[in-house]
Amino acid sequence: MATEYFNDAWRIPNNKNQSLVSNYSMQFDGSNDNITLDNTNDFLNVDYLTISIWFKPVIAENAALIGNRYFNSGYMSWTIQLFSNGKVRYLQRSPNLGTSFYTIDTYNVGEWNHISVTYDSVNGAKMYLNGGSPVVNTNQTTPIQYNTDFVSDNVTIGSAPAGGSTSSPTGPTQHFNGSIDQVSIFDYGLSATQVSTLYGGGTAVTNPMSLSPKPIAYYQLGDQSVDNGANYLVPNNSLNGSEGYSPYALDFDGSNDVLNCGNDSSLQITGAMTVSYWFKGQGGSASIGGVGKLGGGGNRGFCLGMNSNGTIIFYIAPTANSLTSTSYSSHTPDTNWHHVVGVFTPSTSLEIYFDGDRVKNPSTSTSSQYNASNNLQIGARGDSAGFFDGEMSNAAIWNTNLSTTEITEIYNQGVPSNLNTFSGTAPVSWWQLGSNSSFNTNWTCLDEIGTNNAVSAGSMTEDAITNGVGYSASGLGTSSIDIKGDAPYSTANGLSENMDVLDRVTDVPS
Amino acid sequence: MPDNTINWGQGAVNNTNDWGKAKANSANNFGAVYDSSPSGDTNLTGGSAGLAQVNNVYSMEFDGTSDYIDAGTGVGDALGSSVTNFSVSGWFKTTISPLPSNEGMFAFGDHTSSTNNSPFHFYQGSFNVFDVFFTNTKYHRYTVDVYTGGVRWINYIISYDGTQGTSADRVKLYIDGVFLAPTLAGGTIPTSVNLTNMNNTIGVSAQNKFYRGNIDELAIFNYSLTEADALSIYDATETGKTADLNTLSTPPVAWYRM
Numbered sequence: 001m002a003t004e005y006f007n008d009a010w011r012i013p014n015n016k017n018q019s020l021v022s023n024y025s026m027q028f029d030g031s032n033d034n035i036t037l038d039n040t041n042d043f044l045n046v047d048y049l050t051i052s053i054w055f056k057p058v059i060a061e062n063a064a065l066i067g068n069r070y071f072n073s074g075y076m077s078w079t080i081q082l083f084s085n086g087k088v089r090y091l092q093r094s095p096n097l098g099t100s101f102y103t104i105d106t107y108n109v110g111e112w113n114h115i116s117v118t119y120d121s122v123n124g125a126k127m128y129l130n131g132g133s134p135v136v137n138t139n140q141t142t143p144i145q146y147n148t149d150f151v152s153d154n155v156t157i158g159s160a161p162a163g164g165s166t167s168s169p170t171g172p173t174q175h176f177n178g179s180i181d182q183v184s185i186f187d188y189g190l191s192a193t194q195v196s197t198l199y200g201g202g203t204a205v206t207n208p209m210s211l212s213p214k215p216i217a218y219y220q221l222g223d224q225s226v227d228n229g230a231n232y233l234v235p236n237n238s239l240n241g242s243e244g245y246s247p248y249a250l251d252f253d254g255s256n257d258v259l260n261c262g263n264d265s266s267l268q269i270t271g272a273m274t275v276s277y278w279f280k281g282q283g284g285s286a287s288i289g290g291v292g293k294l295g296g297g298g299n300r301g302f303c304l305g306m307n308s309n310g311t312i313i314f315y316i317a318p319t320a321n322s323l324t325s326t327s328y329s330s331h332t333p334d335t336n337w338h339h340v341v342g343v344f345t346p347s348t349s350l351e352i353y354f355d356g357d358r359v360k361n362p363s364t365s366t367s368s369q370y371n372a373s374n375n376l377q378i379g380a381r382g383d384s385a386g387f388f389d390g391e392m393s394n395a396a397i398w399n400t401n402l403s404t405t406e407i408t409e410i411y412n413q414g415v416p417s418n419l420n421t422f423s424g425t426a427p428v429s430w431w432q433l434g435s436n437s438s439f440n441t442n443w444t445c446l447d448e449i450g451t452n453n454a455v456s457a458g459s460m461t462e463d464a465i466t467n468g469v470g471y472s473a474s475g476l477g478t479s480s481i482d483i484k485g486d487a488p489y490s491t492a493n494g495l496s497e498n499m500d501v502l503d504r505v506t507d508v509p510s
Numbered sequence: 511m512p513d514n515t516i517n518w519g520q521g522a523v524n525n526t527n528d529w530g531k532a533k534a535n536s537a538n539n540f541g542a543v544y545d546s547s548p549s550g551d552t553n554l555t556g557g558s559a560g561l562a563q564v565n566n567v568y569s570m571e572f573d574g575t576s577d578y579i580d581a582g583t584g585v586g587d588a589l590g591s592s593v594t595n596f597s598v599s600g601w602f603k604t605t606i607s608p609l610p611s612n613e614g615m616f617a618f619g620d621h622t623s624s625t626n627n628s629p630f631h632f633y634q635g636s637f638n639v640f641d642v643f644f645t646n647t648k649y650h651r652y653t654v655d656v657y658t659g660g661v662r663w664i665n666y667i668i669s670y671d672g673t674q675g676t677s678a679d680r681v682k683l684y685i686d687g688v689f690l691a692p693t694l695a696g697g698t699i700p701t702s703v704n705l706t707n708m709n710n711t712i713g714v715s716a717q718n719k720f721y722r723g724n725i726d727e728l729a730i731f732n733y734s735l736t737e738a739d740a741l742s743i744y745d746a747t748e749t750g751k752t753a754d755l756n757t758l759s760t761p762p763v764a765w766y767r768m
Binding site: 014 | 572584630663726747748752761766
């Protein structure tokens with residue numbers, strides 16, 4: 001990875017490691033740390049399954065690396081465990097068919113190890129350690145098979161999950177002391193050759209996304225995880241291409257949360273323009289909320305926003321006291337991510353694109369825009385007389401009118417893309433909202449193109465950062481987990497301390 | 511390149527290692543190019559002995575209060591417990607208002623602890639004093655006003671060679687490619703250092719001395735850079751470009767582009 005900021009640290013990888021699959025891992029304290037994967041069991045396959053994990057133990061002790069439910073034999077479950085004698089065990093339970101386990105020697109303390117467990121309902125499970133030969137079950141002649149759905153408990157990394165019964169739940173146990181990296185889950189049983197590929201031959205980690213089919217869940221762990229003030233958000237980096245360029249978004253409360261981008265001359269657009277952002281939600285209290293500079297009479301300005309009914313409105317201000325607009329009312333609020341674009345072509349048209357389709361394009365005689373003095377705001381009108389209620393990601397503004405083809409490109413089949421590589425005219429500003437954003441007392445979101453960094457106001461707290469477009473089954477880690485600049489075959493990667501997203505500057509030796 | 515306003519380059523006459531091949535047009539002859547003839551002073555303008563270049567867009571800005579970068583123990587562990595040769599190169603641009611005072615630039619060790627727990631650290635004692643310490647009593651001190659003419663980016667290279675017979679020869683400081691002799695020395699620079707399990711930190715050194723200013727292109731080498739190496743790194747830098755350290759015959763073991 002290149003140098004990037006994920007709250008609350010700059011990842012500054014050693015230059016020679018930047019092309020590697022992973023540069024950062026997560027270190028678990030052996031006491032309380034773990035990561036819970038959201039909704040993972042919803043897509044676990046009881047007929048076919050592969051789990052792959054890299055781990056680097058500090059000491060040899062009994063601990064769990066990953067699993068769903070461990071203790072209660074009345075549920076379908078699986079767990080990969082370590083033992084103080086250096087052995088690794090894969091344990092699986094089935095309520096009607098008993099327990100089966102697979103034990104293999106010997107993991108290395110203080111070094112990175114790789115475990116893969118493959119399972120299919122015909123042949124049972126196989127476990128591989130560091131590219132070696134697989135072991136099959138070691139306590140039964142015939143391996144057990146999963147025969148019902150998995151329990152609803154989420155998969156846990158870094159400890160045994162919560163156990164017990166619904167009426168007498170028990171907390172996580174067997175916390176792992178050491179680092180974990182590159183966890184991937186496949187809904188099929190990898191062949192021995194594929195496991196060998198994944199292991200990388202002892203010289204490099206193979207990106208699990210390069211296997212076919214791709215994993216159904218892939219957690220890079222350290223590289224992109226963010227601290228939201230209470231927990232680490234751990235994105236699932238494998239959604240078969242449906243995830244966006246930015247793993248994160250920011251959540252606006254609909255009452256007073258707003259990002260202020262200032263009113264730099266680059267934002268004082270008086271002619272053609274395009275506004276684009278991704279959202280999940282609707283307008284909040286009063287008027288409309290979205291992205292723009294709209295003010296009251298005497299200080300009108302553009303705005304692409306929506307009201308609480310989900311109606312999307314694109315305003316352009318021909319004068320200080322007048323507005324022209326077009327609206328799209330066929331969208332009703334839901335819980336899905338959507339992409340909206342407003343395009344103003346002077347003396348020609350106002351257009352709204354929704355999820356890649358042009359849904360409004362009335363003609364207009366307006367030839368120019370009033371240069372409103374309000375700041376450009378994200379999440380609210382320019383005068384904060386209306387707010388957005390929900391999540392927003394990847395907002396961008398152009399001082400040109402994008403074509404239908406160009407909007408198809410940025411819609412990217414529902415996946416926000418890297419606008420640094422946009423084929424058309426570069427945006428004036430682009431805010432990922434969440435990625436390359438840091439929280440101190442406010443959120444500061446870097447303008448990836450221009451210099452109009454966005455700073456939050458209102459009650460926007462650190463936990464406003466949330467999963468981005470297309471991201472699901474992400475992990476939630478305890479806050480005492482440490483990000484380490486150490487991953488398999490990638491060491492000495494830098495991590496900033498106490499630095500924010502503005503501490504990277506363009507002042508360089510000359 | 512920034513004009514240098516002191517006379518470091520003047521002592522380069524009769525140098526046989528081609529140093530000084532670039533940096534012509536610098537004020538006060540810093541970096542002016544000299545050949546190896548006894549008469550010296552032959553300016554070999556034209557052509558640069560600098561390394562190949564790579565684009566350089568960003569640096570990191572440190573607040574002098576709590577900002578720093580921790581790159582873990584990976585480099586120290588790789589270098590080992592009895593290291594006889596290593597070098598550190600980096601570009602620094604201090605903030606001089608207020609004047610620098612005990613600001614850590616780079617270190618191996620525990621920056622929160624005493625200097626005894628830091629086997630190597632490089633820091634700026636004041637606006638014109640730079641110290642290279644090996645724990646707390648073994649050091650070289652360099653007194654030089656590098657800011658005459660204003661604040662600017664400066665390349666510092668510390669080259670350690672514990673195999674040298676005398677303590678004085680075991681540490682060399684190059685500022686903008688030019689060797690600078692210490693003005694004070696304390697103790698005996700060790701013949702080897704133990705860097706195992708030592709974090710390398712950028713922008714802070716022992717006793718939580720934090721750097722105030724910008725840092726860029728920090729690199730660590732597992733060998734002793736020569737004066738020619740130092741100059742080639744310096745020479746390759748111009749607006750938007752910096753030396754591609756991977757084109758050195760032996761690339762750095764760590765290089766933080768920032």
